[in-house]
Amino acid sequence: MADHVSHYAYRPKGDPLALDVDWVVVGSGAGGATAAVSLARGGASVAIVEAGAWRDPEHYPQSAYGGMRDMMADFGGSVTSAAAQWPIVQGRGVGGTTLINSAICVRTPGDIFQQWQREHGLPDYSERIWAIQDDLEDELAATETPLALGRSNQLAKTGAAALGYDNHLTTRYVRDCAGSGQCLQGCGAQRKQSLNLNFVPETLRLGGTVVSCAPVHRVLLEGTRAVGVTGHFQHPRTKRWGAHFTIRCRKGVMMAASVLQSPLLLLRSRVRSRRLGYEFRAHPGTGVFGVYKDIVDMNKGATQGWASSAFRDEPGFKLETLSIPPELVASRLKGGGRQLMERFAEYRHLAMWVMAVRAETTGTVGRGPLGPTVRYLLDEADMRRLRAGAIHVAKTHFAAGASHVIPGIHGLPYKLTPDQLGLLEDAPLQPWHWVGVLSHLFGGCVMGADPQRSVCDEQGRVHGYQGLVIADASQIPTNLGVNPQHTIMALARLRAEQALNST
Amino acid sequence: MEAPLKWMVRFALSAMMPGSDQLPAIGDLGLRSYVDGLATDASWTFWMGTVLCSIGFMITPFMTIYVPLPAALLSSSQLDRHAMAMANHRVYLLRQAAMMVKMVAGLQWAASPEVRAHLGLIPYAPDPDAWRTT
Numbered sequence: 001m002a003d004h005v006s007h008y009a010y011r012p013k014g015d016p017l018a019l020d021v022d023w024v025v026v027g028s029g030a031g032g033a034t035a036a037v038s039l040a041r042g043g044a045s046v047a048i049v050e051a052g053a054w055r056d057p058e059h060y061p062q063s064a065y066g067g068m069r070d071m072m073a074d075f076g077g078s079v080t081s082a083a084a085q086w087p088i089v090q091g092r093g094v095g096g097t098t099l100i101n102s103a104i105c106v107r108t109p110g111d112i113f114q115q116w117q118r119e120h121g122l123p124d125y126s127e128r129i130w131a132i133q134d135d136l137e138d139e140l141a142a143t144e145t146p147l148a149l150g151r152s153n154q155l156a157k158t159g160a161a162a163l164g165y166d167n168h169l170t171t172r173y174v175r176d177c178a179g180s181g182q183c184l185q186g187c188g189a190q191r192k193q194s195l196n197l198n199f200v201p202e203t204l205r206l207g208g209t210v211v212s213c214a215p216v217h218r219v220l221l222e223g224t225r226a227v228g229v230t231g232h233f234q235h236p237r238t239k240r241w242g243a244h245f246t247i248r249c250r251k252g253v254m255m256a257a258s259v260l261q262s263p264l265l266l267l268r269s270r271v272r273s274r275r276l277g278y279e280f281r282a283h284p285g286t287g288v289f290g291v292y293k294d295i296v297d298m299n300k301g302a303t304q305g306w307a308s309s310a311f312r313d314e315p316g317f318k319l320e321t322l323s324i325p326p327e328l329v330a331s332r333l334k335g336g337g338r339q340l341m342e343r344f345a346e347y348r349h350l351a352m353w354v355m356a357v358r359a360e361t362t363g364t365v366g367r368g369p370l371g372p373t374v375r376y377l378l379d380e381a382d383m384r385r386l387r388a389g390a391i392h393v394a395k396t397h398f399a400a401g402a403s404h405v406i407p408g409i410h411g412l413p414y415k416l417t418p419d420q421l422g423l424l425e426d427a428p429l430q431p432w433h434w435v436g437v438l439s440h441l442f443g444g445c446v447m448g449a450d451p452q453r454s455v456c457d458e459q460g461r462v463h464g465y466q467g468l469v470i471a472d473a474s475q476i477p478t479n480l481g482v483n484p485q486h487t488i489m490a491l492a493r494l495r496a497e498q499a500l501n502s503t
Numbered sequence: 504m505e506a507p508l509k510w511m512v513r514f515a516l517s518a519m520m521p522g523s524d525q526l527p528a529i530g531d532l533g534l535r536s537y538v539d540g541l542a543t544d545a546s547w548t549f550w551m552g553t554v555l556c557s558i559g560f561m562i563t564p565f566m567t568i569y570v571p572l573p574a575a576l577l578s579s580s581q582l583d584r585h586a587m588a589m590a591n592h593r594v595y596l597l598r599q600a601a602m603m604v605k606m607v608a609g610l611q612w613a614a615s616p617e618v619r620a621h622l623g624l625i626p627y628a629p630d631p632d633a634w635r636t637t
Contacts, residue, residue: 009636053634065610066630069544077549085599093634212635236634239546297623326622330520330609331602337586340605341523344613347622370548410591410598432595435602 029096150301
């Protein structure tokens with residue numbers, strides 16, 4: 001066995017690593033980092049195994065290219081395998097998706113717990129989850145975004161107020177936001193509380209270990225008991241495979257490798273479950289640009305400072321501002337060649353606001369030749385929700401003073417004026433006419449009382465196995481309709497508490 | 504084989520972002536080193552997607568502007584019409600290919616100090632391309 005070292009990064013071939021711990025946590029995002037620190041606080045020895053590299057704020061890229069290369073799975077190129085190829089956003093690296101999200105903090109809605117009880121036979125988690133969320137908000141400095149941070153956010157507030165629907169400035173895990181517009185590239189200003197800055201270092205201080213650049217190939221099983229994980233290091237730049245690693249555990253493996261990777265890893269490990277990879281869900285969304293007479297400069301200020309949940313229950317979507325980097329705006333505008341150049345010249349006058357559907361559509365995550373394959377295509381009911389959301393965004397832009405909106409829907413004019421909103425109401429409902437994206441992924445290893453309909457039980461334990469616990473969003477069996485990080489972290493802490501109490 | 508593929512990618516990116524009176528062309532912004540770097544940095548699937556979409560750009564003028572020539576043999580105005588038509592084409596896969604080319608081009612073009620200055624943004628610092636090794 002190696003002497004205790006707190007962090008192991010890439011090792012070339014011929015320099016294998018073997019460790020023994022109480023718990024192995026696979027993944028270091030919202031679920032993994034929270035589970036790990038909670039286990040460590042409870043006195044367990046923990047190893048976090050993360051496929052990506054560990055980057056500190058001084059290592060963060062500023063460009064979108066650097067963000068995709070350094071912080072996103074598959075260079076940001078994951079898409080759904082269906083008639084419409086919509087990108088799937090997932091972070092990679094110590095901190096997981098918390099590196100590249102906007103750290104929006106929303107409590108789990110009460111109706112979700114009722115739905116889990118009613119449809120999945122789960123106990124009422126609400127009291128404990130909300131108590132954990134109280135603690136997390138204190139630990140990670142959940143703070144309301146100041147209105148001053150960004151003209152795009154200010155305009156959204158103005159528009160929503162004019163239309164008279166409930167809206168709010170987002171609460172985020174951010175200490176004293178600098179308004180640098182760099183949430184999606186990691187926040188080099190160190191204000192965003194991604195979990196590589198807090199829970200992971202705390203795990204180390206408590207005697208834990210981090211193994212980075214280390215994609216787990218499979219979970220080691222002895223009969224039906226999980227006894228460790230194994231894989232090979234992978235160089236973050238060259239992608240070359242390095243030394244073999246084996247981490248054995250006395251108590252169990254917590255799976256928090258992401259909605260795409262956790263089911264895939266269990267499938268590779270020949271874990272038997274009829275529902276593995278099923279019940280994949282997401283918040284599919286799209287953005288609508290508003291074109292304003294005055295300069296907006298949406299990339300100055302908080303990346304996502306405004307939101308509305310007024311339409312979460314009916315028709316079923318949420319609204320947010322989202323300042324995407326200029327590098328990605330170019331692909332989001334229709335057209336090519338000189339036409340695209342002319343359109344891009346308006347960039348400083350654009351504000352992008354997005355809507356995300358609380359979709360009922362389910363899909364699957366499976367094994368493809370090059371990694372996870374997601375089959376997911378929005379059904380007509382969800383496309384109607386998507387269209388209704390786009391209309392609300394457009395109306396809000398106009399109420400805030402936009403002269404035009406740019407919906408980005410094939411078959412519609414490039415720009416719409418207020419009196420052309422009817423065209424948006426008749427927009428096509430086929431997903432391939434829209435430029436959509438899947439964020440906030442759920443499912444694939446869903447929890448439930450019935451082993452025939454779920455992968456893990458009410459404590460996240462994989463049915464029929466010992467020492468194998470799901471601690472990430474893949475256990476969530478429904479669409480939350482709100483930003484999920486707070487729920488994922490609270491569930492992960494609950495899983496760690498349950499694991500500590502049962503071993 | 505690698506050099507022709509990279510040339511094809513550079514050609515597609517240049518045609519998609521040719522510059523304007525106000526904005527520079529991507530071809531004037533270090534495109535060769537960018538494509539060389541992308542071939543190394545990107546995942547295999549992302550790079551192959553870029554190559555395939557660039558090949559698609561090269562061979563589809565007959566579908567977009569009804570000219571039976573590869574894009575490399577089009578006149579400047581035809582090439583511009585092809586780029587525009589491909590991005591707005593009724594066939595979804597062609598639109599998607601155009602979007603991929605635009606995204607790859609945009610990652611370089613809009614990150615350049617010249618374009619960022621035009622947008623009122625300060626230049627990016629070089630990406631550190633580093634991580635914890637111990």
